[in-house]
Amino acid sequence: MDPVGRVLGTADATPLQFWTAVTPGSYLQLDDVVVTRRELPDREPVTIAGVVTQVRARHEGAQFDSDVFAIADGTLPAMVQEAAEITTTRVDPEFYVPPSPGAVVHRATGEARDAALHFDRMERRIPMGTGRDGVPVFLNADFLDGTRGAHVSISGISGVATKTSFATFLLYSVFRSGTLGGDAVNAKALIFNVKGEDLLFLDHPNTKLDEATTAAYARLGLPATPFPDIRVYAPPRVGDSSGAPDVSSRLTGVDSFYWTIEEFCGQRLLPYVFADADDERQQYTMVVHSVAAHLARHAVPAEGGVSIDGVRLGSYGELVDHVVDQLTDDETRSTWAGSAINMGTVNAFARRLIGSKKDLARLIRGDLAARRPHAISTAESAQVTVVDLHNLPDRAQRFVVGVTLKTEFERKEKSGTAKPLLFVVLDELNKYAPREGTSPIKEVLLDIAERGRSLGVILIGAQQTASEVERRIVTNSAIRVVGRLDPAEASRPEYGFLPPAMRQRALLARPGTMFVNQPDIPVPLCVEFPFPAWATRFSEAGPPPSGSMRSIVQGADPFAVVGSRGGSSDDEIPF
Amino acid sequence: MFVDAWDPAYGASFSGGEADGPASPSSAQVDTDVEVPAAQWAPIDVPRGIRCPDVVLLVDGVRRNDAGLWTAEEDGTSYPGLAASYAAGVVRCDLRNGVAELAGARVSRGLFTASPSAGELVAGSVRYEIHRVSGTGEASKLPAAVQAPLTALEIDVSAAARDHGSDGADLLVVDGPLRNRRQLPRTIGYVKTQQKQYLSAALTQVVTSLRAGQRTPVFHLGTVWGGWSWYLRLPGTSGAPWAGIVRVECSPDLTADQAVELAGLSVATLPRFASSSYKDPRAPQNLVPIAGLERRLRGMLGDVRFLHRALTMATARGR
Numbered sequence: 082m083d084p085v086g087r088v089l090g091t092a093d094a095t096p097l098q099f100w101t102a103v104t105p106g107s108y109l110q111l112d113d114v115v116v117t118r119r120e121l122p123d124r125e126p127v128t129i130a131g132v133v134t135q136v137r138a139r140h141e142g143a144q145f146d147s148d149v150f151a152i153a154d155g156t157l158p159a160m161v162q163e164a165a166e167i168t169t170t171r172v173d174p175e176f177y178v179p180p181s182p183g184a185v186v187h188r189a190t191g192e193a194r195d196a197a198l199h200f201d202r203m204e205r206r207i208p209m210g211t212g213r214d215g216v217p218v219f220l221n222a223d224f225l226d227g228t229r230g231a232h233v234s235i236s237g238i239s240g241v242a243t244k245t246s247f248a249t250f251l252l253y254s255v256f257r258s259g260t261l262g263g264d265a266v267n268a269k270a271l272i273f274n275v276k277g278e279d280l281l282f283l284d285h286p287n288t289k290l291d292e293a294t295t296a297a298y299a300r301l302g303l304p305a306t307p308f309p310d311i312r313v314y315a316p317p318r319v320g321d322s323s324g325a326p327d328v329s330s331r332l333t334g335v336d337s338f339y340w341t342i343e344e345f346c347g348q349r350l351l352p353y354v355f356a357d358a359d360d361e362r363q364q365y366t367m368v369v370h371s372v373a374a375h376l377a378r379h380a381v382p383a384e385g386g387v388s389i390d391g392v393r394l395g396s397y398g399e400l401v402d403h404v405v406d407q408l409t410d411d412e413t414r415s416t417w418a419g420s421a422i423n424m425g426t427v428n429a430f431a432r433r434l435i436g437s438k439k440d441l442a443r444l445i446r447g448d449l450a451a452r453r454p455h456a457i458s459t460a461e462s463a464q465v466t467v468v469d470l471h472n473l474p475d476r477a478q479r480f481v482v483g484v485t486l487k488t489e490f491e492r493k494e495k496s497g498t499a500k501p502l503l504f505v506v507l508d509e510l511n512k513y514a515p516r517e518g519t520s521p522i523k524e525v526l527l528d529i530a531e532r533g534r535s536l537g538v539i540l541i542g543a544q545q546t547a548s549e550v551e552r553r554i555v556t557n558s559a560i561r562v563v564g565r566l567d568p569a570e571a572s573r574p575e576y577g578f579l580p581p582a583m584r585q586r587a588l589l590a591r592p593g594t595m596f597v598n599q600p601d602i603p604v605p606l607c608v609e610f611p612f613p614a615w616a617t618r619f620s621e622a623g624p625p626p627s628g629s630m631r632s633i634v635q636g637a638d639p640f641a642v643v644g645s646r647g648g649s650s651d652d653e654i655p656f
Numbered sequence: 657m658f659v660d661a662w663d664p665a666y667g668a669s670f671s672g673g674e675a676d677g678p679a680s681p682s683s684a685q686v687d688t689d690v691e692v693p694a695a696q697w698a699p700i701d702v703p704r705g706i707r708c709p710d711v712v713l714l715v716d717g718v719r720r721n722d723a724g725l726w727t728a729e730e731d732g733t734s735y736p737g738l739a740a741s742y743a744a745g746v747v748r749c750d751l752r753n754g755v756a757e758l759a760g761a762r763v764s765r766g767l768f769t770a771s772p773s774a775g776e777l778v779a780g781s782v783r784y785e786i787h788r789v790s791g792t793g794e795a796s797k798l799p800a801a802v803q804a805p806l807t808a809l810e811i812d813v814s815a816a817a818r819d820h821g822s823d824g825a826d827l828l829v830v831d832g833p834l835r836n837r838r839q840l841p842r843t844i845g846y847v848k849t850q851q852k853q854y855l856s857a858a859l860t861q862v863v864t865s866l867r868a869g870q871r872t873p874v875f876h877l878g879t880v881w882g883g884w885s886w887y888l889r890l891p892g893t894s895g896a897p898w899a900g901i902v903r904v905e906c907s908p909d910l911t912a913d914q915a916v917e918l919a920g921l922s923v924a925t926l927p928r929f930a931s932s933s934y935k936d937p938r939a940p941q942n943l944v945p946i947a948g949l950e951r952r953l954r955g956m957l958g959d960v961r962f963l964h965r966a967l968t969m970a971t972a973r974g975r
Contacts, residue, residue: 142948145935155754156929157948158747 082187085109088117089164090182096129096169099179101186103163109133111586112213112607114189114197115167117180128173129180130189130197132604135166135582168580168604170197190216199602205260208301209251209597210610217301218608220251220560222260224600227499230559231534234510234550235543235595236576237564243592244543244564245279246617248272248506250610251541255504256464257303267501269459271489273482274469275508281331282616283308283465286623290614297611307615307626312463314338316473316481317443324449327472330619338468339455340484342387342400342447346380349373350445352521353487354437356479365430368418372404372430375417386447397445398438405431440477457485459503460492482513483522490525490538499537505529510542511549523551530557547575561598563605565590579605658896663937667849682852685878688859690912691919692873697862699870700923708925710752711826713759714945715814717744717806718953721799722963725971727771736795737769739777739784739967740802743953744809746817747945749929756945759817762809763956768801769793779966782958811837827925831946835881838907844922847903848941854885863887864897871923874915876908883908884915888923890930890940900930900940 085107089100101117103109116130140152142159151157167186173196187193194216195201206219224230233251235244249272256265274280284307298305315326317337326337340350351373355366380387386395394400407413408427418427449455459466468485470478486505493503507513507526514526529540530553542558544550548570555561561578566587570576576584578598583605587596593612598605616622688694725737745761767777767784770793777784789801814828814837827844830837834845854877855863862872868891874884885905893900904926906918930940936947 142952144951148935151944152756153754154928155749155751155756156944158749158756158758158945158952159948160757 082116082190082193083107084185085115085188086165086186088180088182088184088186094179094182096172096177096179098134098166098168099131101165101167103136103165105160108163109136109165109188110213111136111582113165114170114194114212114214115165115186116189116193116197117184117186119178119180119184121176121178124176125174127176127178128171129169130171130173130193131167131169132197132606133165134168134580134604136163137165138163166582170602170604171199198606202601207251207254207258207260208303209254210595210608211297211300213607213609215300218597218606220597221599221601222255224559225255225539226261226264226502227534227537227539230600231539232530232554232558233539233541233560233562234547234555234558235541235562235564236547236566236570237543237545237590237595238567239545241565241590241592243595244562245276245506245508246593246613247562247564247595247610248541248543249280249283249615250613252465252504252506253308253614254301254303256308258301261502264500264502268464268504269462269501270465270504270506271457271459271485272465272467272506273485273508274467274471275478277471278328278330278469278619279617280467281313281328281335281469282619282622283467284311284334284626285616287612287614287616287621288623289621290612294612294614298614301611305611305614308465309626310463311465311467312336313467313469314457315469316477317446317449319443322448324446324453324455327443328469333625335469337455338457338481339444339446339449341385341449341455342394342397342445343380343382344456345397345400345445346376346387348484348488349377350480350484351376353480353483354441354476355433356483356520356522357476364426365433368408368422368426368430371418372408376404385449395447397442397447399447400445401434401438405435437476440474441480444473444477444480457488458492459489479513479520479522482507483520483525486522486525486529490529490533490536493536493538499535502537502539504539504541506541506543508543510544510554511546514542514551514554516549516551527551527553530554546570546573548573559600561605563587563590563596563598564594565592583607658894658899660896661894661899661933661939662941666938680852682854682879684852684854684882686854687876687878688855688873690874690876690884691916694856694859697859697873699862699866700873701870702924703920706920706924708751708928709825709827709921710750711823712749712751712925712929712945713814713817713826713828714747714749714831714929714943714949715744715810715817715828716831716946716949716953717742717810718950718957719743719802719806720954720957720960722765722960723967724795725767725769725967727769727774729771729773735769735771735774735793736798737767737771737774738795738798738802739765739767739963740799741765741957741963742802742806742809743956744806744813745949745953745956746813747949748817749945751928756948758949758952759820760813761953761956762813763953763958764805764809766802766805768798777967777970779970782963782966784967807836811840814840814843827921829926829943831943833881834883834905834907838883838909842918843906844918845905846926846943847905848938850898850901850903863901866901868893868900869923869927871904871919874912874919876912877905884910884912884919886919886922888926891927892930892932892940902926902941 086101086103089102092100111133113133119127140159141162152159189197200219203221205222207222208217209220212218237244252270286307295305313335315328315335317324318327324337326335328335355369379389383393407417514523529538547555571584595608596605597608719742721740723739727735743763746759748759749756765784766787768787770789776786830845866889868889871886871888874886883905887903890900904922929943931944933939936942
């Protein structure tokens with residue numbers, strides 16, 4: 082380890098923070114890891130390790146600002162002195178004494194660096210990028226897979242903070258690093274694609290992948306390949322009776338998802354039509370629940386649609402019209418909505434239900450075959466399931482997210498075991514689980530945040546502003562990640578885990594730079610993760626993998642070798 | 657009327673009651689016909705073709721009285737003593753590369769007394785060497801005794817600075833009169849305060865009529881510490897007759913031509929080191945590198961309260 086300076090004596094040295102004067106000719110940058118020792122009488126020396134959280138340089142011997150010109154001119158003698166603030170990350174043995182001024186400070190490498198950043202105590206570590214020094218930085222898997230903690234919260238400005246890229250890279254690392262062993266093979270991921278068609282090409286190689294990026298992956302012990310096994314679901318096209326998926330750039334390997342009217346009634350999905358936090362404050366929630374119960378009780382499957390009270394309803398529009406008719410009819414109202422409901426409430430409900438026809442008609446179908454696979458189910462899907470929401474209106478997005486999460490969570494609840502793990506990547510968490518108000522989706526997300534850890538459901542939530550997300554979801558996230566932040570947002574208490582200097586840096590973090598806080602390291606780590614090895618848009622997508630040519634109806638490959646994951650190999654013939 | 661640029665705490669750049677220059681006329685024999693006949697004296701500009709040297713070395717020393725002491729002799733008498741810290745250093749101004757650095761500095765501490773029984777004082781890592789003063793050693797004469805070892809230290813460091821790489825064309829500027837430092841080559845003494853009036857009234861008019869960056873012709877002083885000397889005016893002054901005037905001298909061992917050459921070099925060099933009045937209480941005469949050097953040296957002298965305590969403890973132990 083090379084010495085880089087000495088502990089300063091002109092500023093207080095404390096066990097948790099101290100300043101180091103940098104030896105002329107050496108340098109320290111932010112995030113460098115350093116180590117120093119303190120000799121103690123009659124006991125073993127204490128090793129104090131930390132990371133650089135601030136560096137400064139100044140002219141010593143200058144009194145006035147303008148002295149710098151005399152110094153640069155060569156007339157005033159002065160020397161440039163650099164100093165670095167060190168925030169302690171580890172004291173070993175735990176004996177909290179300050180380092181003594183004058184003690185030599187070394188740059189930590191190899192084992193000393195691992196010890197300083199507590200990597201040596203991590204039994205299972207997931208690479209999540211490189212530090213500023215170019216050496217890998219790890220995440221403790223215990224805090225991701227539910228052993229000791231779970232859930233990831235990623236905050237940052239949209240566009241530059243690369244929240245989704247980091248989430249997908251993290252998933253990739255979980256699946257491909259081998260840290261989780263057999264668990265990683267069986268683990269599933271559910272990703273909601275809310276912006277553009279960004280995430281629809283996870284299984285396409287990135288044509289812009291260069292050698293430097295491949296080397297960066299290799300340094301982390303990862304192959305630079307696209308995700309091997311993904312399945313993409315998109316909503317059916319509007320007005321298309323065949324139910325073809327509504328995507329423009331990805332043409333193969335996309336399946337459409339929808340719910341039949343029978344499922345809508347039987348599984349009581351009506352509350353998710355009213356999943357706006359605004360809706361919950363209204364009186365008509367009672368109506369919603371009694372109508373949902375009535376539908377579940379009385380709807381009888383009939384040729385793709387349902388039949389209620391002898392009336393066949395073949396589309397969502399017909400269902401809505403029938404419900405509204407029944408509610409406005411004085412004779413039938415009380416059987417549908419109970420007796421204590423006044424007309425104003427019923428009208429408010431009816432107005433909104435009619436308003437949902439336009440948004441949901443394409444998703445709730447009576448005209449498509451019920452036997453045709455159409456449900457989003459991670460258990461029967463590929464390793465990564467991408468649900469495309471980007472061209473759905475807001476109400477439909479909420480409906481899909483709410484119903485899908487509820488279905489998945491209930492399935493995990495029934496299975497009763499945490500394994501296989503299910504990772505859920507959801508952007509715009511502040512929309513689905515806002516701090517104020519309640520909604521059915523927020524209930525599901527809170528359930529995931531609070532009980533998901535033991536059920537093996539790991540939420541990787543992303544949002545522009547953590548301050549607008551339900552506090553219980555943020556506090557339940559063991560791992561907090563911050564990309565570039567808005568200046569006003571950075572000053573909020575939700576980011577209290579960032580030291581002041583890091584909070585400032587978060588304002589100018591480049592795309593690809595994240596600050597990751599994990600429970601067993603007292604200082605957030607600055608991480609640079611490599612450019613995706615998979616395509617993030619159509620223009621950079623390489624040739625599609627052969628597996629994606631198959632549609633969901635041919636999902637079971639008759640030639641697939643039993644036990645191997647279908648579609649990942651180009652060699653289609655097993656003999 | 658002009659306001660003197662110097663902080664009154666430092667006196668004036670010339671001593672005397674009147675504002676028309678150094679008060680006391682010197683008894684020294686002055687030869688003013690060295691460069692040009694006295695009758696043709698006029699301000700001289702920087703000669704053509706003379707450039708400021710690439711490397712200028714400036715030497716200075718600082719001193720501080722740390723404590724006054726009293727000895728208790730066996731016969732009941734007592735001698736005063738003075739514990740002083742002093743330091744000398746050299747700044748190497750590399751004007752071509754724009755680097756000014758401390759080329760060498762040395763700190764020393766001494767106990768000055770006439771007491772025959774006193775020995776050196778050691779307090780921890782601090783050591784005061786004994787400097788026995790001859791005579792009765794009155795307290796008022798002790799500060800002057802520090803000057804000799806300080807000058808010796810200055811000579812040491814300036815010689816050492818030149819040993820570590822001299823391009824043979826550098827110029828060494830000594831703060832204060834040359835005195836016994838005259839053996840150093842390519843060296844000029846730089847006198848900030850004018851105490852003696854060496855020139856006649858007619859020639860003094862040439863001094864006061866100097867513009868910034870001009871010098872008088874070289875003249876020769878016939879005193880013990882005399883030698884070749886000239887006046888020059890630094891830039892950035894208020895316009896008062898003696899503002900910014902310094903006297904520069906060089907070794908009498910040089911020939912008159914060598915002295916004139918050095919005088920030309922000094923006018924080309926010194927004005928760029930002049931300090932500005934809002935930064936330095938003795939501007940412009942206190943040169944920027946010297947001011948910086950003094951600050952560094954004072955820092956090296958150590959904390960006076962710490963030294964005073966060390967002395968108190970060391971003497972208490974000795975009793």
